[in-house]
Amino acid sequence: MIEASNLTVERGGRTILQDYSITLDRGRTLAVLGANGVGKTTLISTLIGVLKPRSGRLRIGGQVGFVPQLFEAPFSYSALDIALMGRARHLGLFGAPGRRDYEITRHYLGLLGIHHLEPQAFNSLSGGQRQLVMIAQALASECELLVLDEPCAALDYKNQDKVLGLLEHLRQAHGMTIVFSTHMPQHAVEIASDVLLMTSGSSYICGPAANALSAENLTVLYDLPIARADFAGVGKHTYAPLFRHDGAHHDAG
Numbered sequence: 276m277i278e279a280s281n282l283t284v285e286r287g288g289r290t291i292l293q294d295y296s297i298t299l300d301r302g303r304t305l306a307v308l309g310a311n312g313v314g315k316t317t318l319i320s321t322l323i324g325v326l327k328p329r330s331g332r333l334r335i336g337g338q339v340g341f342v343p344q345l346f347e348a349p350f351s352y353s354a355l356d357i358a359l360m361g362r363a364r365h366l367g368l369f370g371a372p373g374r375r376d377y378e379i380t381r382h383y384l385g386l387l388g389i390h391h392l393e394p395q396a397f398n399s400l401s402g403g404q405r406q407l408v409m410i411a412q413a414l415a416s417e418c419e420l421l422v423l424d425e426p427c428a429a430l431d432y433k434n435q436d437k438v439l440g441l442l443e444h445l446r447q448a449h450g451m452t453i454v455f456s457t458h459m460p461q462h463a464v465e466i467a468s469d470v471l472l473m474t475s476g477s478s479y480i481c482g483p484a485a486n487a488l489s490a491e492n493l494t495v496l497y498d499l500p501i502a503r504a505d506f507a508g509v510g511k512h513t514y515a516p517l518f519r520h521d522g523a524h525h526d527a528g
């Protein structure tokens with residue numbers, strides 16, 4: 276589904292990614308993690324074809340749906356209009372959305388629990404509400420590869436759970452392939468079959484989450500001690516940062 280070999284990507288004349296090679300089969304979920312500015316959005320923009328690599332080879336199989344990190348509508352569209360735009364590639368050149376397009380779009384708005392937002396002006400919604408509408412738009416496109424740039428960044432715990440559950444359902448029930456970036460390793464623990472840990476523009480670890488997602492690798496990734504905690508009886512575990520701050524700055528003044 277994704278075959279990237281030796282991708283090198285530049286922005287503003289600077290090399291951001293060097294020699295990245297990633298393979299992801301259909302029906303798998305890849306979580307992309309790394310520090311601010313390391314190049315996660317650059318990689319995602321390359322995968323969806325917005326940025327052209329300077330060198331290397333990229334093969335993507337299937338229709339791609341994309342959920343950006345931030346989105347502001349250029350005109351005063353309703354939330355329903357924005358979600359309906361996901362149907363664009365199923366319409367003719369001047370085709371208007373029909374009953375089925377509305378049904379599919381409303382189905383996903385319903386699954387995300389945001390039916391009630393349909394008539395509201397998209398730009399008047401909160402950041403988290405907009406993020407959910409953009410996810411509905413991508414799902415309405417009925418894509419085979421779904422790429423999401425920090426899809427849960429603005430969401431509360433309940434909505435994070437909803438989105439993670441929906442992504443997992445789409446993968447299991449429809450064989451969808453999913454790539455998402457995140458600053459929350461827990462989200463990778465929950466739903467990722469594979470992880471890409473971007474240590475720098477030229478150094479990374481990519482592989483099955485069961486091997487690659489570890490306290491040791493996350494400690495290197497974030498340059499901060501990260502500990503694993505297992506929850507007895509629940510069969511779950513998480514990773515937590517051991518923040519180093521000593522509160523010294525609170526004493527000033």
Ligand SMILES: Nc1ncnc2c1ncn2[C@@H]1O[C@H](COP(=O)(O)OP(=O)(O)OP(=O)(O)O)[C@@H](O)[C@H]1O
Pocket residue numbers: 286287291309310311312313314315316317318
């Ligand atoms: N439009 C641009 N023109 C030139 N350089 C850019 C542009 N956008 C981003 N960059 C640079 O590319 C590098 C990677 O940025 P990118 O947005 O891919 O990082 P990121 O890992 O997604 O960061 P974050 O976690 O903060 O969202 C940064 O050094 C950034 O300054």
